[in-house]
Amino acid sequence: MKKISLNLQILAGCALGIAGGLWLAADGPTPHTQQTLYGARLAGNLFLDLLRMVLVPLIFTSIATGVASLSAHQRMHRVWTTTLLFFFATMALAIVIGFGAAHLFRPGEGLQLAMFAEATQNYQARQMPLPDYIAQFLRGLFQNPFKALAQGDILAVVVVALFLGIALVAGGERYRNLRTLLDELQELCLRIVGWIMRLAPLGLAALLMQLVATQQAALLASLAHFIAVVIGSTLFHGVVVLPLILWLLTGMTPVHFLKASRTALLTAFATSSSAATLPVSLRCAEQHLHVKKEIASFVVPLGATVNMDGTALYEAAAALFVARLAGIELDLASQAIVFCVAMLGAVGAPGIPSVGMLSMVLVLESVGLPTEAIAILLPIDRILDTVRTAVNVEGDLVGSVVVQRLAERG
Ligand code: ASP
Numbered sequence: 001m002k003k004i005s006l007n008l009q010i011l012a013g014c015a016l017g018i019a020g021g022l023w024l025a026a027d028g029p030t031p032h033t034q035q036t037l038y039g040a041r042l043a044g045n046l047f048l049d050l051l052r053m054v055l056v057p058l059i060f061t062s063i064a065t066g067v068a069s070l071s072a073h074q075r076m077h078r079v080w081t082t083t084l085l086f087f088f089a090t091m092a093l094a095i096v097i098g099f100g101a102a103h104l105f106r107p108g109e110g111l112q113l114a115m116f117a118e119a120t121q122n123y124q125a126r127q128m129p130l131p132d133y134i135a136q137f138l139r140g141l142f143q144n145p146f147k148a149l150a151q152g153d154i155l156a157v158v159v160v161a162l163f164l165g166i167a168l169v170a171g172g173e174r175y176r177n178l179r180t181l182l183d184e185l186q187e188l189c190l191r192i193v194g195w196i197m198r199l200a201p202l203g204l205a206a207l208l209m210q211l212v213a214t215q216q217a218a219l220l221a222s223l224a225h226f227i228a229v230v231i232g233s234t235l236f237h238g239v240v241v242l243p244l245i246l247w248l249l250t251g252m253t254p255v256h257f258l259k260a261s262r263t264a265l266l267t268a269f270a271t272s273s274s275a276a277t278l279p280v281s282l283r284c285a286e287q288h289l290h291v292k293k294e295i296a297s298f299v300v301p302l303g304a305t306v307n308m309d310g311t312a313l314y315e316a317a318a319a320l321f322v323a324r325l326a327g328i329e330l331d332l333a334s335q336a337i338v339f340c341v342a343m344l345g346a347v348g349a350p351g352i353p354s355v356g357m358l359s360m361v362l363v364l365e366s367v368g369l370p371t372e373a374i375a376i377l378l379p380i381d382r383i384l385d386t387v388r389t390a391v392n393v394e395g396d397l398v399g400s401v402v403v404q405r406l407a408e409r410g
Contacts (some may be wrong), residue, residue, distance in 0.1 A: 006198070009237060013205040017270070020040075020205070021212025022212055024209065025212035026213065037210060037214070041208075043206035046203070046206070047202070048203070048271060051277075052275075053195075056149055056154075057189050058190070059158065059161065059301045059304075061183075061185045063165060063297065063298060063302065064162075064164045064182050065165070065294075065297055066296075067161075067165025069294035076169075079295065082124045083403050085398065087306060087395075091312045092339075092343065093306065094310070094316075094391075095339050097285050099317070099320065100233075101229050101233035101317050102317040105331075106324065107225045107228075107321050107324070108226060108323075130366050131345060133344075138380075140153070140194040142159060145157075148360065153274055154351070161196040164167045170332055183230055186189045189279070192327070193283060197263070199261040200267065204267065207271060209240045211383075211386070220383070221405075223380055230318070231387050234393075237310070237391055238293045238390065241366060242391070242398045245402070250402055257289070262281055264280045264281040264393055269387065269389065269390040272382070273349030273352045273353050273377055273387055274304045274389055276350070278304045282300050284397060285397055285400045289400065295400060304392075306347045308346040308392045308395070310349070310389060310390070311356040312342050313389050313391075314384060315341075315363050319369065322373040323369055332339045337367050341363045342363050345360070345363060346359070351389070351390075351392065353385055356385070358375060359375065378405065
């Protein structure tokens, strides 16, 4: 009998997980459902733990070796600039789409903040003024590397790895052994990722089952319009805009791209974490999208930390939504502030579940909207985080293909 491919197993796992979740939700809170949910939570968390186990060494070695080999090809400058330009341009586009959708479909009209009064009372928003946030962001960049590695502080790890990569280049031949060592360590991490991925069908099924079974139907229904607008516009960005950019710049067809990156997108969807998905994204970029190792190793891990199209889009749309709930129409100047803060928030947010919520507080505060509105956004965030994270990861993968093509042209 022909072995079923891993891709197919993962698809089947996701479908089974969603079906199982719906079934559990319909069954109500019986002891049997509780036990099944407990098992699903355990299995899902173990799968995430496994991915996180390789995450920090993988990011560190990928970026350091990525930078080191880039400059060996004298293309460093071009790859750097193209990558950053691509990240910022696509995030800006995402924010514009978020604004556009919120203006066009006007979610929140007719909904009253008062109906969420209880939830609002129960939530203590984390308050932090914008200058404090920027200061904290900047200070978090440079840290003791051992502390950053041990605590899994991804942004700081990225910065240390960038420095190390540049120092390796500056030192030249002298550090050849260390470069080989880092190369081999990265290869080892990817080999372990290959093993972990065999468990992906099960892990993703468990995560999705738990997600679907624990959503509150009533709340979803009352916010259905907003949910539909956010998911619809995020999908528009992911299914139309990004593939179009990819096709125009590289000639790769959307079907080919989506097929090649399917595993990473599904993993992002089920884990809601670009960081946890990184090992899978890196594999997809190198093995299925055929991005050269030195480019993928640089663009994809960096993207997982700074490039978040879905998050940026969400924050823009949600700001207008909350404004409407509060009976305020944001003027152009306020929208410009939201634009900048949403971009900063998306860049600063580490790729973990629901972290967009923290920078959301900042976005609301920056234009004087009630931060308590987070209480409305939080309960539906798990649902929105799925699609948002998948599009975040898609942006990184599209970026790696585009950068490779543009850097080669030069
Ligand atoms: N969960 C998202 C990610 O990991 C971040 C967010 O909450 O927006 O990409």
